[in-house]
Every structure is written in C-alpha cells, then in structure tokens.
Amino acid sequence: MTRLIRGGRVVTATDAFDADVLIDGETIVAVGTGLSGDEEIDASGCLVLPGLVDNHTHLSMPFGGTWSCDDYTTGTAAAAAGGTTSIVDFCIQYVGGSLKDALAEWHGRADGAAHIDYGFHCAITDARPEVVAEMEQCVADGVTSFKVFMAYKGALMVDDEQFIAVLEQTGKTGGLVMVHCENGDAVVRYQKEALEAGDTDPKFHASTRPPEVEGEATSRAIRLAEWTGRPLFVVHVTCEEAVKEIQAARDRGLPIFGETCIQYLYLTVDDLDRPGFEGAKYVCSPPLREAYNQHVLYQALRQGALQGISTDHCPFNFKEQKELGLGDFTKIPNGLPAIEHRLTLLYDRSVRGGHMDIVDVVRHGSWGPARIFGLDKKGAIAPGFDADIVVFDPEVKHTISAETHVMNVDYDPFEGWEVQGKPRFTLSRGETVYADGKIISEPGRGRFLKRSLFEPAMG
Numbered sequence: 001m002t003r004l005i006r007g008g009r010v011v012t013a014t015d016a017f018d019a020d021v022l023i024d025g026e027t028i029v030a031v032g033t034g035l036s037g038d039e040e041i042d043a044s045g046c047l048v049l050p051g052l053v054d055n056h057t058h059l060s061m062p063f064g065g066t067w068s069c070d071d072y073t074t075g076t077a078a079a080a081a082g083g084t085t086s087i088v089d090f091c092i093q094y095v096g097g098s099l100k101d102a103l104a105e106w107h108g109r110a111d112g113a114a115h116i117d118y119g120f121h122c123a124i125t126d127a128r129p130e131v132v133a134e135m136e137q138c139v140a141d142g143v144t145s146f147k148v149f150m151a152y153k154g155a156l157m158v159d160d161e162q163f164i165a166v167l168e169q170t171g172k173t174g175g176l177v178m179v180h181c182e183n184g185d186a187v188v189r190y191q192k193e194a195l196e197a198g199d200t201d202p203k204f205h206a207s208t209r210p211p212e213v214e215g216e217a218t219s220r221a222i223r224l225a226e227w228t229g230r231p232l233f234v235v236h237v238t239c240e241e242a243v244k245e246i247q248a249a250r251d252r253g254l255p256i257f258g259e260t261c262i263q264y265l266y267l268t269v270d271d272l273d274r275p276g277f278e279g280a281k282y283v284c285s286p287p288l289r290e291a292y293n294q295h296v297l298y299q300a301l302r303q304g305a306l307q308g309i310s311t312d313h314c315p316f317n318f319k320e321q322k323e324l325g326l327g328d329f330t331k332i333p334n335g336l337p338a339i340e341h342r343l344t345l346l347y348d349r350s351v352r353g354g355h356m357d358i359v360d361v362v363r364h365g366s367w368g369p370a371r372i373f374g375l376d377k378k379g380a381i382a383p384g385f386d387a388d389i390v391v392f393d394p395e396v397k398h399t400i401s402a403e404t405h406v407m408n409v410d411y412d413p414f415e416g417w418e419v420q421g422k423p424r425f426t427l428s429r430g431e432t433v434y435a436d437g438k439i440i441s442e443p444g445r446g447r448f449l450k451r452s453l454f455e456p457a458m459g
C-alpha cells in the first residue's frame with residue numbers, strides 16, 4: 001500500500017521546499033509534485049521533517065539505587081509524541097559483569113516494548129582486558145559506539161588507563177568512543193567540602209561541578225583520542241570551557257565531535273536555586289550553566305564544533321526519587337525528562353527565537369546524529385530512506401505541563417511554558433504511531449537497529 005503526505009513543506013538538512021512525499025510500505029519512494037497514493041495524509045500548512053533521532057537516552061536506567069522512570073514503552077511513546085522516531089539508548093555494563101550480559105539485559109527490556117526503532121551504545125564501566133575484547137562482538141552485532149564516564153567515581157567512572165584501552169580497541173575493531181567529560185576526582189573532593197560545610201541544597205550540585213571540571217576532562221579526553229589516533233564524540237557539552245577545547249582540537253584537524261542537549265540551551269543554573277527542594281528537578285550532570293553559555297553553544301552549532309542536539313532523557317519522579325537527596329544533594333538522582341519536547345522547543349525557542357533555521361533543526365536533530373551513529377536509513381526525506389516522518393504544525397499553541405505530557409514522570413522541567421508548534425502526525429517506517437494528540441501504535445512494533453560503523457576521514 002502507498003501513502004502520500006500531501007501539501008506540506010519538506011525540510012531536509014540542506015533545504016526546505018513544497019513537495020509531497022510518497023511512501024510504499026516502510027520506505028520513502030518519491031518526493032515531488034504530481035504524485036498519487038492509495039491513501040493521503042493531509043500536511044497542508046505543516047512542515048514535513050525526517051523523524052528526529054535521539055542518540056542520548058536513558059530508559060529504565062539504574063542510578064544510585066533507583067531506576068529512571070520511563071521504560072521502553074512509555075519512553076518511546078513520549079519520543080514519538082514529540083516527533084522522535086529513533087533512539088540510541090545507553091546499555092550500561094555492571095562493574096564486574098560482561099558487555100554480553102548487559103546487552104542481553106537491555107534487549108530484554110526493549111524487545112516487545114518499543115513504539116519506535118532503537119539501538120544501543122554500550123557504556124563500559126570496567127574495562128578489564130576480557131571486557132575490551134568483547135567490543136569486537138558488539139560491533140559485529142550492530143552496537144558500534146561505546147561510552148566511558150570520566151565522572152561518577154566509584155560507580156561508572158573509568159580511569160585514563162581504561163579509557164585508553166577502549167580507544168585503542170576501536171582502532172582494531174572500529175567503533176566510536178563517546179565520553180562524559182567531568183573530572184570525577186575533583187567532583188568528589190568538592191562534594192565532600194560542601195557537605196562538611198553544611199551546604200546540602202540542590203544548588204550545590206552545580207557549584208561542586210564547575211565548568212572548569214568539564215573543560216579539564218574534555219581537554220584530557222581529546223588528548224587521549226589524539227594519542228591513540230581515534231575519533232571521539234563528546235556527549236552533553238554545556239559550557240564555553242568545553243567548547244573551546246573541541247574547537248581547538250578541530251582547528252588542529254582532529255576528528256572530534258560533540259553534542260549539546262536541549263536543557264543546556266533553555267535552562268540555567270538559576271533553576272537549581274528554586275525555592276524549597278524544587279531545584280532537585282533540575283539536577284543533571286554536567287549541571288545547568290550560567291546563561292551566557294547558551295550563546296556559546298548556539299555559536300558552536302553554527303560553526304560546526306558541535307554536530308548534534310540530543311536530550312539525555314533520564315527522568316526521575318520528584319516524589320520518592322529526587323527526594324532521595326533531601327538533606328544531601330549528592331543523593332539526588334541525576335537527570336531530567338526531555339525526550340518529548342525537543343522538536344517543539346527547538347522550533348519555538350531556537351527557530352522562532354532567531355538562533356537557528358528549521359534546516360538546522362533537521363541537521364542537528366536528525367540527519368547529523370543518524371550519520372555519526374550509523375543509522376543508514378534514517379535522518380532524511382529521500383527515496384530509499386525509512387519513512388520515519390514528522391508532520392509538524394508550526395502554528396498550534398499549547399502549554400507544556402506534567403498534566404498533559406506523555407512521559408511517565410510526575411513533573412516537567414518546562415512546566416507552564418507557552419510554546420508554538422507541535423507534531424500532528426509521527427510516522428515510523430510508514431506506520432502512523434502518533435496522530436492528533438494520541439499514540440495509536442502498539443508497543444513492540446519498534447525494531448532493534450543494527451548500526452554501521454562511522455569512520456571519519458583522518459587525513
């Protein structure tokens with residue numbers, strides 16, 4: 001059966017133009033005018049974009065004795081409602097465990113549960129030689145990116161020796177190393193000092209992880225990648241200190257890539273200082289920063305130092321989960337709910353706000369991440385690509401609220417924000433997943449995405 005998306009304005013990573021999109025089964029077969037299909041989807045007055053790719057999510061993620069509260073069903077439903085049609089989620093190795101067991105566990109969670117397609121990165125928390133050797137099988141199984149943490153000492157953090165081992169192994173097997181850049185030793189020291197001084201409120205989460213801590217780790221990570229001759233992807237870049245390091249590395253010709261996340265474009269460190277314990281809703285790592293960094297991040301996206309905008313979606317309920325950190329900010333689970341709001345906020349705050357063009361939204365939110373993370377059939381509206389498409393109404397006004405969002409979490413960091421623009425339909429491989437405010441697909445239709453290798457030019 002063919003379906004025609006008629007009357008919209010198609011947006012790609014390079015252009016926007018009026019055209020219809022013809023879908024046959026799961027695939028886009030034509031983009032143009034004068035087309036016809038068995039069934040029509042009305043896109044008049046709408047933007048027609050490739051579904052967004054969110055390469056940074058944490059669904060059902062264990063953290064500090066609790067779990068992020070969106071699972072593969074609720075998290076992917078919220079993604080689809082917000083115009084995201086693929087995610088790459090972090091599978092986390094348990095210290096002492098194997099990558100094989102971690103991947104089996106994550107497959108078990110996602111299998112039969114997801115509304116949209118998904119892949120995994122493998123986070124390596126304990127890079128013993130036998131674990132590093134497993135990376136080859138991961139690549140063969142389509143898990144082509146690996147993450148290390150330079151923070152969360154005593155839990156997820158690796159030391160530089162382990163980090164180098166992971167980088168060197170990708171030189172043999174291929175694969176992209178992603179890195180969380182904060183100096184974990186420095187954070188532990190600053191946290192101890194704060195608690196000893198009686199500074200226990202959420203705002204001290206930010207003051208104990210200052211921008212210098214991120215800048216130093218970014219610089220060190222880049223040096224290690226340079227020594228080992230490997231590309232590197234820096235996740236959730238928040239501040240000028242880190243951007244400068246990435247920009248300088250790229251100026252030296254190094255294949256260093258990076259992303260920021262929507263919360264760093266729209267929220268600031270002042271949100272952590274909200275009255276009472278409200279600041280806990282805004283605790284994530286690296287922390288939210290001073291507002292001037294938002295301009296630095298926009299500039300980095302424009303100039304090419306950063307290539308992606310993801311969400312780092314990692315939701316914890318305010319009640320009972322964020323509250324674990326009452327009286328001790330170090331026990332607040334780290335993470336924000338954001339998977340549902342990326343397209344609307346990028347459109348409303350960044351495009352309408354004059355910081356970027358709608359074409360940039362596709363480039364940073366869909367096409368770029370799809371290329372870097374080896375999603376060969378995603379991120380474009382062109383014949384042969386998967387029919388992952390968002391029909392986005394740029395006029396509709398609404399108010400963001402935990403009362404109405406799809407995410408399974410009891411608060412919204414953007415509560416009360418009046419915004420313009422919302423997906424009308426979201427299609428995944430030609431099937432309508434979301435239409436006019438409702439998820440209409442069944443959980444389990446989403447498929448595991450075996451990803452290809454990304455090997456940027458080094459010369």
Ligand SMILES: [Zn+2]
Binds near residue numbers: 056058312314
């Ligand atoms: Zn993350």
